Amino acid sequence: MDDVTLLVGTTKGAFLVAGGRDRSGWDVRGPFCGLWPINHMAGADGVIWAGGGNDWFGAGVWRSVDGGASWELSRFARGQMDGFLASEPEVAASFGWEPSPPAPFDEEVTAVWSVVRIGKRLYAGTKPAQFFVSEDDGVTWKRLDALHTHSSSKDWNPGAAGLVLHTILGDPGAPEKLWVGISAAGVFATEDGGQSWERRNRLSNAEACAHHTHPAGPRDGDTGHCVHNMMRAGGDVLYQQNHHGVWRSGDGGRSWDDITEGLPSTFGFPIRVHPRDPETIWVLPLNGDAVGRYPPDAAPAVWKSADAGRSWTARREGLPGQAFFTVLRQAMAGDTRDPVGIYFGTNSGSVFASLDEGESWNEVVRHLPTVLSVEVMEE
Secondary structure: OOOEEEEEEEOOEEEEEEEEOOOOOOEEEEEEHHHOOEEEEEEEOOEEEEEEEEOOOEEEEEEEOOOOOOOEEEEEEEOHHHHHHHHOHHHHHHHOOOOOOOOOOOOOOOEEEEEEEEOOEEEEEEEOOOEEEEOOOOOOOEEOOOOOOOOOHHHOOOEOOEOEEEEEEEOOOOOOOEEEEEEOOEEEEEOOOOOOOEEOOEEOOOOOOOOOOOOOOOEOOEOOOOEEEEEEEEOOEEEEEEOOEEEEEOOOOOOEEEOOOOOOOOEEEEEEEOOOOOOOEEEEEEOOOOOOOOOHHHOOOEEEEOOOOOOOEEEOOOOOOOOOOOOOOEOEEEOOOOOOOEEEEOOOOOEEEEOOOOOOOEEEEOOOOOEEEEEEEEO
């Protein structure tokens, strides 16, 4: 069996949480990446990537080839910090800092929100929503302009976190086939490696959900464009947690079925799919965008479906009896063991793990900064 390491992105850098082959002990290392906010991480073939930044730091992807011992930054854009350091050289010198040289996408992006390895290519999504590819494992990057110049782009509206490309999915058997999720523009798919894109938000039964009073709800034949997170279950089966409901597509996103019935709310951020069973999924509902964004009745539960969303059951064993935390869109992950391990991080700095496919839970890390993302690296 491979070692399991959790890649945890936080508001104050990246952390590596090693559980070893028996998924226990959970040794914590960090923070890494210059205390940048790290929105998402990925790991493959001995390399770890951490994408992040903000208006102050700028945008970029950090890269480690030695298990986190050292990191190099591939900068997309400079931030306000660089302007300040240039204007205050004495202050900069006192901290041992100096402004960064010009970056290739200055004033065009403010943060990296997703980083994913698919085949031999590394992809990144940014704020505002743009799509990038690296052919050299994250050393250099090229923007694929066809997405952010899509004919619908003039109508894209930012979500609460801004206009962000937060989810990138691929088909390892067909590397030119990709899907992305943008808040709040919806789901887009390409079958030519990003040279052209199709918007895919259509309801499978538009008559049943023709209009909804919530501004992010389904309307005009679409699911609602504020997709929060999305996963591929194999073939053309996709699932998404939307701002307003959980949805399933059996045709690569060309149409979507509402599978929210049975859940305690329509709102939530993450969704997870079993690596071998396309009908087993996990979500973590929250009580709504305007009433706190914490678990309904402050009673945390991960809700599991073993039948593709036709029914749901709550799993609470080991979770706090009362908690007001939020679990953000990229803060739930899974390994490929048997039984599968499921992990999620909270904005209160905890990471919870289930080593029995979500049936019971244990807090394995606490008191981290706000957790923005959790991914699993198995090596």
